[in-house]
Amino acid sequence: MNVVYTHIRRADPAVVNGLALYGVATVHEAQGRTGLLGPALRPIFPGARLAGPAVTVSLPPADNWMIHVAVEQCQAGDVLVVAPTSASDAGYFGELLAASLAARGVRGLIIDAGVRDVRDLTSMGFPVWSKAVHAQGTVKETLGSVNVPVVCAGGLVYPGDVVLADDDGVCIVPRREAAAVLKASEAREAREASTRERLQRGELGLDIYDMRAKLGERGLVYRPQPAAE
Amino acid sequence: MNVVYTHIRRADPAVVNGLALYGVATVHEAQGRTGLLGPALRPIFPGARLAGPAVTVSLPPADNWMIHVAVEQCQAGDVLVVAPTSASDAGYFGELLAASLAARGVRGLIIDAGVRDVRDLTSMGFPVWSKAVHAQGTVKETLGSVNVPVVCAGGLVYPGDVVLADDDGVCIVPRREAAAVLKASEAREAREASTRERLQRGELGLDIYDMRAKLGERGLVYRPQPAAE
């Protein structure tokens, strides 16, 4: 059955804004190395960055009808997450849909497929993470669903989950864990700040992380390079 | 037989210049969603854009001899389209060939293979769409043909066809259909301008395109998100 779920529960905006301060790599680590979508998703312009609750779309290959349906379900601050049911690199999304989403205050798009009009999207400052850039048009013939759980680029996304994206890719933080992950991210960042300073002064990770003993136990051997080669 | 066709018929320059005002996505739509080359072809620098009649080259893998032959067949405003007879990511093209083409007024290169010297090509402003960047040198040993029909990145290109390329990829407009496609592009752009304005004001595509009835007929259901989960 094809269904549009309305009135979804979204992650707490204060938590979303808190997570927005941290990068994808930090948050992914802070939640136990989970939540990353696959590296095939790349931003269409460098420096793109966003955070917001997910409105999810499951739709057929090369058919973008359900994106039009999903626009109505979006509110300011949301991020649209689109996943076809079988692989497609067609251009599901361009500047007209972006204009429509921008008018509603949507922060950007994550799509496991292609997009087009990237020059316009870039000049609008509308960030997109996609697996392809392709001008190929799509049809509007077959239903899908909005705000159901979707698998996007190998990762699982529920409606209302926090989507974080930057130059390193896309990370999903489950709605109910978002507050805890924010705390863990703050803690991780604090620890890293101190480590960063020591590394910049020239201390070695081998010493900071106290690795030498364990390396020795595992049998690592140091030898001068032999004369012959 | 290996042949160089000379004195090819080219698309009307006025039509080419008209098409140059529209993006690849618009023109591809305006000609009925045909003519796109595959999304593996990417520009070597962002913002690259061109339009011009094709001079086509069919050549062997990792052998760029025929590009040297093709230069002589190019005139000001042309676009070189190069397709190997079997897959190759070698670097067929670099700044010396670009200098030679630029001296003749050629507008850019489309190649279903690799290029090199991309820093130089970028500073020359010589646009290239290729499927790889690779410094691998090529030989000059085996003949191919110039100005024959070629299949480039999955699309068919005849000599004299209009090549349009921008950040979204590459679109081919058949020479004899170019005037009609220009008109259709103008019409499409006009329609989109009005739609864009309405979307920017916050109207929904669902209403502008009158989709709600058809969605209902197909059986789309709206429901509030269930409490559990």
Place this chain on the structure above:
Amino acid sequence: MNVVYTHIRRADPAVVNGLALYGVATVHEAQGRTGLLGPALRPIFPGARLAGPAVTVSLPPADNWMIHVAVEQCQAGDVLVVAPTSASDAGYFGELLAASLAARGVRGLIIDAGVRDVRDLTSMGFPVWSKAVHAQGTVKETLGSVNVPVVCAGGLVYPGDVVLADDDGVCIVPRREAAAVLKASEAREAREASTRERLQRGELGLDIYDMRAKLGERGLVYRPQPAAE
């Protein structure tokens, strides 16, 4: 056996600095079209460029422990070259490791895997050529080796070899051949300067390289484009 070779012999710094003046494409040609790593290695920001002797790391998939070990073996001017023993696109390397390497004067990283924190690496100006950008964290559980010969993106790298990298990719110059390759690069560049000037004036490569006779012998035919078609 897992071993760290210390006190490696490095290419002569004067030769390294000489080679740094030439691009990857030129040097690859100058040494007989050898030494290129595969085109899957791309710079994380445009314009990145480096030259330096290799410190090599062979390590397990998704385990970056040996990079921490390798940092200690690096000295100012070196380039770290990292190759997993089976394919991985995990993010082995980020801004903390970059800070540590930068503190030692290391010039950059070549890695046949993924990296993360690319925004930070870019603002630090720390150049990386990688096959993926991926925030996926790695473990520190299994040994590898430092300063052994490695196959990186299909090319062979010995510790102390010269690594050259730019927008066109990565080229390895064997340590003992570096001086000769530098001479050959200088000679090639000189020849190309003269050719470039002639091409810019509009002379054809067909004439400059004297190709017409050989093309005729091989059977190339010139014909005006037929009327029908």
Place this chain on the structure above:
Amino acid sequence: MNVVYTHIRRADPAVVNGLALYGVATVHEAQGRTGLLGPALRPIFPGARLAGPAVTVSLPPADNWMIHVAVEQCQAGDVLVVAPTSASDAGYFGELLAASLAARGVRGLIIDAGVRDVRDLTSMGFPVWSKAVHAQGTVKETLGSVNVPVVCAGGLVYPGDVVLADDDGVCIVPRREAAAVLKASEAREAREASTRERLQRGELGLDIYDMRAKLGERGLVYRPQPAAE
């Protein structure tokens, strides 16, 4: 947190055995075109076929420790489903693990990674669907989880779901929907039997499915091939 869930609820064996009579394509259709894992998963020998409830494993790249843990959670009739947390083509599984699973009556393996010993697995008749065959060994250093939901080759699998696999790939039927999907599969198969007979007698799908009117409405035109061309 890394956890092994024990005593999972499994799909009803009678329903599993009923579904086993139908192919992946039929069942995928019968449940509304959902549940397919990606086409990169291929059987290691032709004719392989299985059905059974899933025991799921989430584990690190190139580390098969958790498969050893999962064996203990398997009972007769189960199917092991293994998904790494980042991409790996290492050989996680070979004939020793297969011997252990076969001793417990496990029906086969689905793995979004590599396997090895395929000659032995084939002669044992132990079916495996994998994305690679690779002899590369793995380590046993890092924990994962057993019987958590996993994303495998782009599809979502819960412990206890029905796994169906044959030459066409792998389909997952959610545990609680399995009985309904079985009924729908029976109905679909019955309909297809009658259609098959008519097609074999030479009737056209255009007539059986009554497509001609709809084709005409959409504007399909029939014309004799033009003489020139």
Place this chain on the structure above:
Amino acid sequence: MNVVYTHIRRADPAVVNGLALYGVATVHEAQGRTGLLGPALRPIFPGARLAGPAVTVSLPPADNWMIHVAVEQCQAGDVLVVAPTSASDAGYFGELLAASLAARGVRGLIIDAGVRDVRDLTSMGFPVWSKAVHAQGTVKETLGSVNVPVVCAGGLVYPGDVVLADDDGVCIVPRREAAAVLKASEAREAREASTRERLQRGELGLDIYDMRAKLGERGLVYRPQPAAE
């Protein structure tokens, strides 16, 4: 405009049957190394082999409606050639369509997309060359065209051209050149028979093809392997 061309001109059956005696590699060579479709097309069972005139189908991604339309245009001995307008690995074709084609005497299918029911297709002996096996269902919503020129797996196919396929892949022989290519294939095969016999007796290709002088001119050097290394 979407059109079905009827009453196409087909290659002469006697020529088709003549070409059927030779393999794809031989015929591809005999027509000057042209006509091959890309190596991503693989047979669904080993030993598959066919020859026949092409009925071509251009259709949308993940929509197989036009295959149903094309069936009616097929006659005994034909080969169906299907190419989506943008990339798709969905399963466009299964045993019901095969039953329908087999009832009309069609010899097999070439498709630049996915197929399903491969166990059934194999037991029917209905040969298919495809780029994927995938159970993913398709829709019947959007028109395409039948018997127009198509680009399939990077090669150009006109309706009525001869399609040859075997374990080595797929080769297209243009209808009007088929008789000449048959003669050239016979000649090539005859030459090869004599060469084969000499090679089996232990003569070297270096001598049979008289390569030694040319190798020497190009500068090939023979040396005993050095002692060190």
Place this chain on the structure above:
Amino acid sequence: MNVVYTHIRRADPAVVNGLALYGVATVHEAQGRTGLLGPALRPIFPGARLAGPAVTVSLPPADNWMIHVAVEQCQAGDVLVVAPTSASDAGYFGELLAASLAARGVRGLIIDAGVRDVRDLTSMGFPVWSKAVHAQGTVKETLGSVNVPVVCAGGLVYPGDVVLADDDGVCIVPRREAAAVLKASEAREAREASTRERLQRGELGLDIYDMRAKLGERGLVYRPQPAAE
């Protein structure tokens, strides 16, 4: 410089024949998980298996001239290992070259490129591991080298090294380590025989390998599946 090294030192035939008794997976493990070529190399028919010293060929993309040169350097029991200097999937090798190699007693071919005539090669029983099957012909224009070190599918091969290949892929054993690796393989196989028997009786790897304590230390938790979910 292009060179053919003659009179290479080959691994001891007794050791080669000893290694031939073990599979690629066993030998790869026995030599410390080194020596595997990449999983893109697949056998052209199931059950193919070989062992022998390598005669290596480095050659240009889509140019098989040096294979003809290499045939003369082969003796009975050898395995030909072919690696292009840049990526190619052309069909470098077919039944004529196989007939020539078979006449000299060569055991098979490893090639990081394409082959053709696979039906003939299969009926001859001439085993080939390649990354593609493609009928695309190659030229004979450009020199390469024979019996130099080559990188093949990401692995390093010296002339005279032992090549082992089976359904799991290809493993290289360095000539001077071959005797030691044979001993280690025998030892590994013996250990595995005893483990296999215990697993077949139903003992768990968790107990045989004594993993439970280490799993507990690392923090693995066992829990019954929760009721809700």
